[in-house]
Amino acid sequence: MSELNRTPLYDLHVSLGGKMVPFAGYEMPVQYALGVMKEHLHTRAAAGLFDVSHMGQVRLDAPSVETAALDLERLVPVSVLALKEGRQRYGLFTNDQGGILDDLMIANRGDHLFLVVNAAMKDQDIAHMQAGLTECQVTRITDRALIALQGPAAEASLAALVPGAAQMKFMDVAVLDWNGAELWVSRSGYSGEDGYEVSVPEDKAVAFAEALLAMEAVEPIGLGARDSLRLEAGLCLYGNDIDTTTSPVEAALEWAIQKARRTGGEREGGFPGATRILDELENGAPRRRVGLLPEGRAPMRAGTRIFAEDSDVVLGEVTSGGFAPSLERPISMGYVSTDHSETGTVLEAEVRGKRMALTVADMPFRPSTYKR
């Protein structure tokens, strides 16, 4: 067992009553005194502050940002070249079998690309880029914290410190000054709410977090509520809902693959697993990630097997599931065979040896409130 890492906000979490647990190699707060349910509801009603400093922040530098974009396109099925300066988009690293190695955010910061990758995957992602990119210098950023502020009061709260944040739209990125500290701000997040993710120099991170937490609207939120928020928003958790065994089309992430990279596009294919992924974009995949609404109150968690009604034929399984505080009911997502994936299809799942009904549902379970 290797030593757990701590983020620059570790002492602040402890002083705020955070219950610290090991997560992706870090000691992270799973909840604070409010508890998961209230933290979730607070984020939806006002604003939640999340420490996401465990995630990987990476810079890609090349002679030009276009060169960097084309280079990165060799590893992702995303149109990076079309990403304008000051904009961010969702992306996927794929493998030769068309599976997903990780999901990430890609931002064009004018003269370089800035990526945010999953904590548990960052070493692997960086090695993958160093091996696969020929034009880019790959730099892991280790001297910055990453703080997310999510919820309907996020704009007013951040703008009180950094007025420029209010002018940003969903998926904009900007460099803004706070008391001499250079903040790298994106208007995005992982909760289904409007909000921001702010990369802040580590020596200013505690002061910045404390300035936000001093506001009435802002509460610290742990990993527990982060998970229930993203599940209501229908967002994937890497390692649960997507991994190397799931393709982007199976995962219902076609929207992340722009036309330029598809069959007949200007830069068709040219990413790992393109043969399978392009074929699935045309012809579909045998299984699909869907939303699932269990009947009754019992949560159906990851690993729960899914069957056709009155049948022993296994159609798939739940990959994430739990109680949705904003909907006051259990929700799940998972994979089912495509011929049973239409919204409204009634299926059965086995919970503690008993068959329970569940219905295929559209995601997000709760409408997202991004500022487009």
Add this chain to the structure above:
Amino acid sequence: MKYTEDHEWLRTDGDLVVVGITEHAAEQLGDVVFVELPEAETQVSTGDDAVVIESVKAASDITAPVDGEIVEVNDALTDNPGLVNEDPLGAAWFFKMKVEDMSQLDSLMDEDAYKEMIG
């Protein structure tokens, strides 16, 4: 009041024993979102699974603390699982048992011993 190592409390109510979970257990579980109760008139032996509790974090089983018959269950928990967090020692009792051998309770912890166990 008596306590088990599984953080259940037992108190006598006439000739019945009422069973719930401790404040410490409720706090550790986090927000409870689902409770599945046994049928009344179920014979149980010590250690049998009796109640399923799901919190925002995970599912846990509550087992029968002694041998006997479950004669009454607290249906209020089905509609309002959050009672387990609000009033674990009172309104959120799980079931009442007719106990075959009340001396089984003697081997359980008293409050001081339980407090020592949870530190």
